[in-house]
Amino acid sequence: MVSVLPEEKLTAELVKPLTGSEALMQALVAEGVDTIFGYPGGAIMPVYDALYDYQDKLNHILVRHEQGAAHAAEGYARISGKTGVCLATSGPGATNLITGIADAQIDSTPIVCLIGQVSAHLLGTDAFQETDVIGITMPVCKWNYQITSADEIPEIIAKAFYIAKSGRPGPVVIDITKNAQQALMSKPFQYERCEKVISYRPRLVPKQEQVEKAAELINKAKKPYMIVGHGVQISKAEKELILFAEKTGIPVATTLLGQSAFPVDHPLYTGWLGMHGNYGSNVMTSQCDLLIGVGMRFDDRVTGNPKLFAQQAKVVHLEIDPSEIDKIIKADAPVVGDAKEILTRLMPLVNANDHTAWRNEFRKYDAIEYEKVKAPALAPTTEKLKMPEVIDMLSKKTNGEAVMVADVGQHQMMTSSYYEYKKPNSLITSGGLGTMGFALPAAFGAKVGDPSREVIAIIGDGCFQMTIQELGTIAQNKLPVKAIILNNNYLGMVRQWQQLFHNRRYSFVELQNPDFITIAKGFGVDGHTCSRREDLSTSLDTLLASDKPYLLEVIVETEHNVFPMVPAGTSVADIRLE
Amino acid sequence: MNTYTICIFTQNTIGLLNRITIIFTRRRINIESLTVSETERKGISRFTIVIQHESREFVEKLVRQIRKIIEVMAVFGYLNEDIVYNEIALFKIATPLGTKALDVETINKQYKAWVVYWGLDYVVIEKTGTEKEIFDFFSYIKPHGILEFVRSGRVAVGKTEQGLVEYLPEAEWAYYL
Numbered sequence: 133m134v135s136v137l138p139e140e141k142l143t144a145e146l147v148k149p150l151t152g153s154e155a156l157m158q159a160l161v162a163e164g165v166d167t168i169f170g171y172p173g174g175a176i177m178p179v180y181d182a183l184y185d186y187q188d189k190l191n192h193i194l195v196r197h198e199q200g201a202a203h204a205a206e207g208y209a210r211i212s213g214k215t216g217v218c219l220a221t222s223g224p225g226a227t228n229l230i231t232g233i234a235d236a237q238i239d240s241t242p243i244v245c246l247i248g249q250v251s252a253h254l255l256g257t258d259a260f261q262e263t264d265v266i267g268i269t270m271p272v273c274k275w276n277y278q279i280t281s282a283d284e285i286p287e288i289i290a291k292a293f294y295i296a297k298s299g300r301p302g303p304v305v306i307d308i309t310k311n312a313q314q315a316l317m318s319k320p321f322q323y324e325r326c327e328k329v330i331s332y333r334p335r336l337v338p339k340q341e342q343v344e345k346a347a348e349l350i351n352k353a354k355k356p357y358m359i360v361g362h363g364v365q366i367s368k369a370e371k372e373l374i375l376f377a378e379k380t381g382i383p384v385a386t387t388l389l390g391q392s393a394f395p396v397d398h399p400l401y402t403g404w405l406g407m408h409g410n411y412g413s414n415v416m417t418s419q420c421d422l423l424i425g426v427g428m429r430f431d432d433r434v435t436g437n438p439k440l441f442a443q444q445a446k447v448v449h450l451e452i453d454p455s456e457i458d459k460i461i462k463a464d465a466p467v468v469g470d471a472k473e474i475l476t477r478l479m480p481l482v483n484a485n486d487h488t489a490w491r492n493e494f495r496k497y498d499a500i501e502y503e504k505v506k507a508p509a510l511a512p513t514t515e516k517l518k519m520p521e522v523i524d525m526l527s528k529k530t531n532g533e534a535v536m537v538a539d540v541g542q543h544q545m546m547t548s549s550y551y552e553y554k555k556p557n558s559l560i561t562s563g564g565l566g567t568m569g570f571a572l573p574a575a576f577g578a579k580v581g582d583p584s585r586e587v588i589a590i591i592g593d594g595c596f597q598m599t600i601q602e603l604g605t606i607a608q609n610k611l612p613v614k615a616i617i618l619n620n621n622y623l624g625m626v627r628q629w630q631q632l633f634h635n636r637r638y639s640f641v642e643l644q645n646p647d648f649i650t651i652a653k654g655f656g657v658d659g660h661t662c663s664r665r666e667d668l669s670t671s672l673d674t675l676l677a678s679d680k681p682y683l684l685e686v687i688v689e690t691e692h693n694v695f696p697m698v699p700a701g702t703s704v705a706d707i708r709l710e
Numbered sequence: 711m712n713t714y715t716i717c718i719f720t721q722n723t724i725g726l727l728n729r730i731t732i733i734f735t736r737r738r739i740n741i742e743s744l745t746v747s748e749t750e751r752k753g754i755s756r757f758t759i760v761i762q763h764e765s766r767e768f769v770e771k772l773v774r775q776i777r778k779i780i781e782v783m784a785v786f787g788y789l790n791e792d793i794v795y796n797e798i799a800l801f802k803i804a805t806p807l808g809t810k811a812l813d814v815e816t817i818n819k820q821y822k823a824w825v826v827y828w829g830l831d832y833v834v835i836e837k838t839g840t841e842k843e844i845f846d847f848f849s850y851i852k853p854h855g856i857l858e859f860v861r862s863g864r865v866a867v868g869k870t871e872q873g874l875v876e877y878l879p880e881a882e883w884a885y886y887l
Binding site: 266454 | 720724725728729767770771774777778780781782783
């Protein structure tokens, strides 16, 4: 009976109605959110006012542009497996998020975007900073909803986090009118995590008959080949994948976003595949008798011309999203479910096997690729450095254990090809949308998502200038992100296409670049430029030794091309090595 | 070209029509007709969308994309032989003094159409039936002078023993087509 007084006090506090904004804060805390990437503005001010009292629970990172908030939330989600959160105001705040939302949608990344909106009575009046956020985001997000009353907040926020993270993850947009943020709730705040939406039931556990049919094809195959995508990392099925591959002896390739789902030094690993993937990994798609796609969607950058892709092979497609089945490549045995659940159920049904002879066939292509592409790229005789030697040295110095956050273009492909990934979730890059400017914000998002890992952004000189302002975010929040600009003074990938397919007509791809290091220093980020081969090692050491954010600019060969290359729309058999 | 009828069961919330139509727009499919109403189950809407397409495979993929919308509970795609379907049309016909009288008996008995409103010098005739029956009647009545003509979208029920709502909300993903 001693505790009567405090208990009464507690009850009184609980009964006190919350404003919508306070309810939002409570909901985020209850959902386990620890970080918000955001930018304030008129229509989201009540939320920012409430956030003032929650700074000890919710770490708010003030970005320099809303696109940065969305990419940072993606980086955070990709490394931690948790849902990233961003906060923005109405109108331009919301439209600036769109690129990031579309990026998260196509790369199945769970983020929740909380966006302010004009008061409900002003909707549709062209009020100041009003845009139709629901209409704009509808085609590029997994789900969106407009909250117009404070009472809706707990339930809708719970639903938002459930939908973003479950099934095939994706971005969820919640538009909150200003009156809903300001008003008092008419009932006591109560938060229950959402575990079910009646019209949305992603299948995690596969149907047994589908699993059995897949197992039958796998057991019959003489030349089976497995392509592993991002889904394996989303489902955290890396261990199950290794066990499955080792039992069946099936060689494994990854897609771009599947990189690091399977250890690069594993004897069953054949490399990655796709437009700039490894020679053998690409060519063998037209020699295998069974192709097993795991958590991947047969993107056109993987298949080249889909009509000519793996025509001779039967296809087993393990995939969580039923709409991906047969979308590009017809599956003989589709299995709908979560990668981990499927692999676990397949395990007892598949025979132990050893496909050494078949696997060795990949090696002869590796030898050709090494001789024609890799060896000259790694030990060039050019005056300037080449991108591969930078990534290769970085890989050795970090023992393949750092997180690479690659931007979009030639440097992205080089990072995918030449870094030797040893741990899962080690390559974070914009795969589906190909968003230039992704890397810098995604890198600090990743650093916040897992501070224990070394995060290194690999950025082109073009990409860097798209989100250069996020140096301010990195400096202000003292986020020890390392960034390397591979500066070739060109929009390199576009230039490569112009060289190969447009008769060397270099149309608006040459850049007059600023002094990046001076700019970084202006933001309070230290850095230096490396332009000579003999300085590369010490330059990387300086970068890695820094316990602060650091920018290293490496001047590289201007007209070096990325090979292998499967020209767009052709068969993987048309792969070029030079 | 085949005619496909797509029946979509959704939660009755704001913006659903938009969510559904952008899937058609993005794939450049023209919607021939569209009807929405609440079902026998409260809070559940039923969309009936008619499209023309030569590829069944394409329509199957479309159905799966529609199924992905969070608020969509189930989607069914049908060819004409799998369903009982109808539309309703209203014809406003000029009947000024001195013109040829309408043959109401033929209209009623042969065309199963009904005069539902008599104005001073026009009548409104209601005709229910398939697109073909409605256009047959259109040709018949045209000489009288059609002042106005309007046709609803198609409504359809499946030729299965069970009602489609029986599949809700427990309906699992299946290849409905």
